Amino acid sequence: xxxxxxxxxxxxxxxxxxxxxxxxxxxxxxxxxxxxxxxxxxxxxxxxxxxxxxxxxxxxxxxxxxxxxxxxxxxxxxxxxxxxxxxxxxxxxxxxxxxxxxxxxxxxxxxxxxxxxxxxxxxxxxxxxxxxxxxxxxxxxxxxxxxxxxxxxxxxxxxxxxxxxxxxxxxxxxxxxxxxxxxxxxxxxxxxxxxxxxxxxxxxxxxxxxxxxxxxxxxxxxxxxxxxxxxxxxxxxxxxxx
Numbered sequence: 001x002x003x004x005x006x007x008x009x010x011x012x013x014x015x016x017x018x019x020x021x022x023x024x025x026x027x028x029x030x031x032x033x034x035x036x037x038x039x040x041x042x043x044x045x046x047x048x049x050x051x052x053x054x055x056x057x058x059x060x061x062x063x064x065x066x067x068x069x070x071x072x073x074x075x076x077x078x079x080x081x082x083x084x085x086x087x088x089x090x091x092x093x094x095x096x097x098x099x100x101x102x103x104x105x106x107x108x109x110x111x112x113x114x115x116x117x118x119x120x121x122x123x124x125x126x127x128x129x130x131x132x133x134x135x136x137x138x139x140x141x142x143x144x145x146x147x148x149x150x151x152x153x154x155x156x157x158x159x160x161x162x163x164x165x166x167x168x169x170x171x172x173x174x175x176x177x178x179x180x181x182x183x184x185x186x187x188x189x190x191x192x193x194x195x196x197x198x199x200x201x202x203x204x205x206x207x208x209x210x211x212x213x214x215x216x217x218x219x220x221x222x223x224x225x226x227x228x229x230x231x232x233x234x235x236x237x238x239x240x241x242x
């Protein structure tokens with residue numbers, strides 16, 4: 001996990017900063033923290049780095065925590081946000097930026113530890129997901145929700161099982177390195193990588209996904225593709241039966 005903590009009060013910042021480090025020692029888990037006293041400095045860093053969690057003081061001079069959170073949501077939809085305040089009066093407004101939690105100061109060790117515990121478990125689950133940068137926004141997409149990937153020039157389109165499409169700027173090589181190490185993803189054509197668990201029909205002339213899309217299949221690669229597909233299905237059945 002990578003945490004960004006922002007509070008204009010140095011004493012409060014130090015107090016909060018010490019808690020994730022204590023959590024890391026007790027859990028023997030990977031965690032990094034970066035502290036900021038200015039929301040402006042925080043936003044500059046956030047546009048260059050990807051934080052897992054933002055701990056934001058609500059009341060700060062100039063730009064407050066709520067304003068900073070709204071700006072963060074313009075380019076990062078995946079990170080979690082937790083507000084820190086001496087008053088519960090802003091809790092309702094925190095829902096507007098999909099805040100994970102709202103903690104009162106002084107922040108109790110047990111409550112922040114609970115937040116970090118939940119995030120740690122979520123990160124373990126997220127190892128089964130892919131982080132995409134769609135435009136100026138980060139999004140997390142579970143591998144199981146990817147139906148197929150289409151490459152057109154320098155643009156890659158992730159077609160999801162719910163019908164949505166995520167467009168990212170990447171090369172075919174980038175996509176192959178992200179997906180092909182996983183056995184369920186296979187390159188069926190020079191422009192398509194498919195989640196074979198989402199394939200309803202496969203033949204030498206093409207395939208059809210469970211979502212109803214028809215995609216071409218390379219005739220040269222079809223014999224090996226057919227073997228790999230059958231092996232994948234047998235492996236899945238064996239895993240389900242064990």
